[in-house]
Amino acid sequence: MADPKSPFWLGGAAASIAASITHPLDLTKVRMQTVPISSSSTAANPTMFRTLAYTVSTTGVRSLFTGLSASIMRQMSYSLVRIGSYESIKRRLTQGLDGPPPTSRLVLAAALAGGLGGIAGNPADILLVRMTTDSLRPPDRQRRYRNAVDGLIRLVREEGVGALAKGAGANTTRAILMGASQLASYDYFKHLFGSPRFGLKDGLGLHVISSLGSGFVATTICAPADVLKSRVMATSNSSSSTLDVLKNILRTEGPKFLFKGWTPAFVRLAPNTVLLFVFLEQFKKLWAKHANASR
Numbered sequence: 001m002a003d004p005k006s007p008f009w010l011g012g013a014a015a016s017i018a019a020s021i022t023h024p025l026d027l028t029k030v031r032m033q034t035v036p037i038s039s040s041s042t043a044a045n046p047t048m049f050r051t052l053a054y055t056v057s058t059t060g061v062r063s064l065f066t067g068l069s070a071s072i073m074r075q076m077s078y079s080l081v082r083i084g085s086y087e088s089i090k091r092r093l094t095q096g097l098d099g100p101p102p103t104s105r106l107v108l109a110a111a112l113a114g115g116l117g118g119i120a121g122n123p124a125d126i127l128l129v130r131m132t133t134d135s136l137r138p139p140d141r142q143r144r145y146r147n148a149v150d151g152l153i154r155l156v157r158e159e160g161v162g163a164l165a166k167g168a169g170a171n172t173t174r175a176i177l178m179g180a181s182q183l184a185s186y187d188y189f190k191h192l193f194g195s196p197r198f199g200l201k202d203g204l205g206l207h208v209i210s211s212l213g214s215g216f217v218a219t220t221i222c223a224p225a226d227v228l229k230s231r232v233m234a235t236s237n238s239s240s241s242t243l244d245v246l247k248n249i250l251r252t253e254g255p256k257f258l259f260k261g262w263t264p265a266f267v268r269l270a271p272n273t274v275l276l277f278v279f280l281e282q283f284k285k286l287w288a289k290h291a292n293a294s295r
Contacts, residue, residue, distance in 0.1 A: 006284050011083025014283055015075040018275035023071050024064035025268030027132040028052050032261040033230040034133050048264040059135055067131030069148040074128050078121025082175065083280070086113035086183050100191040106184040114179020118172035123164045125171055127151040129233040167232035170242045174225035182218035186277055189213040204278065211277045215270035223265060224258040 019026070028051045055063055089109040094101040127148050134142050145151030155163050189210035193200045200206040232245050249257050 006087065006287050008084035008088075009080055010283050010287065011087075011280060012076045012080025014279035015079030015083065015276050016072050017279050018272050019071045019075050019079075020068065021275060022268050022272040023068050024052070025264060025271075026071065026128075027064060027066060028055070029261050029264040029268050030129055030132045030230050031055070031136060032264055033227045034129070034136070034234045048261075048267065051264075063135070066135070067128050067148075070124055070127040070131050070151065073148040073152075074121050074124035077124050078117045078175065079276075080117075081120040082113045082117025082179050083183070085116050086110055086179065089113055090187075100195075101187070103184070103188055106187050107180045110183035111176045111180040113183065114175040114177070115172055117179065118175025119168065121175070122166075122168045122171050123152060123155070124148065125229070126155065126164070126166055126233045129230055133234055167229055167242065170225055170229040170232050174222055174229050177222045177225055178218055181221040182214050182273060185217040186210050186214040186273075207278050207281050208274055211274040212270055214277070215266065215273035218273065219262065219266040219269045223262050226265060227257060227260050 028048055031051055032048065052064075059066075086109055089112055090101070090106065093105045093109050127145065130143060131145055131148075131151060134144065137143075143151070143154070145154060159166075190206060192198065193209055194202060194206055200209070228242065228246055228249075231249065232242050
């Protein structure tokens with residue numbers, strides 16, 4: 001019996017669980033990306049573990065989950081749309097084809113889905129960046145959003161509706177790259193390692209290996225756009241465009257900023273990707289089992 005189509009929201013649910021587990025690493029990554037590089041100060045060039053230790057020592061272990069509500073809001077907008085639309089677009093682009101779908105069509109479907117997700121999730125992304133970096137700001141400049149809903153209301157009230165699109169260019173670019181690299185490469189690795197050449201059966205082992213490969217590809221491709229997105233969203237200066245921020249950072253910090261935070265980004269994205277696809281695959285199986293039993 002053919003497997004029924006999975007519901008659109010399934011990807012958002014899987015991504016929310018994965019993000020809840022890996023949130024401390026996401027917080028660390030964003031904080032590293034928003035601290036300017038300084039050749040004369042080691043404090044301004046923190047390592048992943050130094051940033052984690054500093055966060056725990058100054059604000060406690062619970063602070064590692066600061067901004068979790070924004071992270072879940074982001075997954076239920078950005079990830080829900082990109083994963084759900086990817087499956088739909090992929091079916092349309094590969095309809096009638098025999099054998100594994102061509103990589104080019106997977107990349108196209110994933111890029112389109114990523115762009116849609118980036119637009120949908122932009123407001124939540126702003127809140128996530130601001131909430132995870134708020135304690136790094138001077139006390140008189142801290143926003144102190146109570147949660148994501150409070151932050152969303154205050155963002156519109158204090159900065160206008162247009163603020164919801166702040167950093168949308170960098171964010172959508174990053175989302176397109178993330179979609180094309182993470183979603184498409186996962187399907188590619190899954191077909192590759194599941195082929196007769198490697199002979200892995202469709203199960204947990206195949207899903208984990210494919211996810212790790214996908215995480216490495218996605219981290220490397222998305223690093224520059226991810227750093228730029230964090231810098232743009234962290235500022236309240238509405239006159240600073242993505243291009244202005246890029247020019248300023250290149251002038252003051254040099255091109256090495258493009259891969260700042262790569263290690264925590266991979267350490268965060270690799271397990272996040274594994275958890276995302278493992279949960280997603282299991283949810284799909286459970287949904288198919290339930291749907292077939294109901295027929």
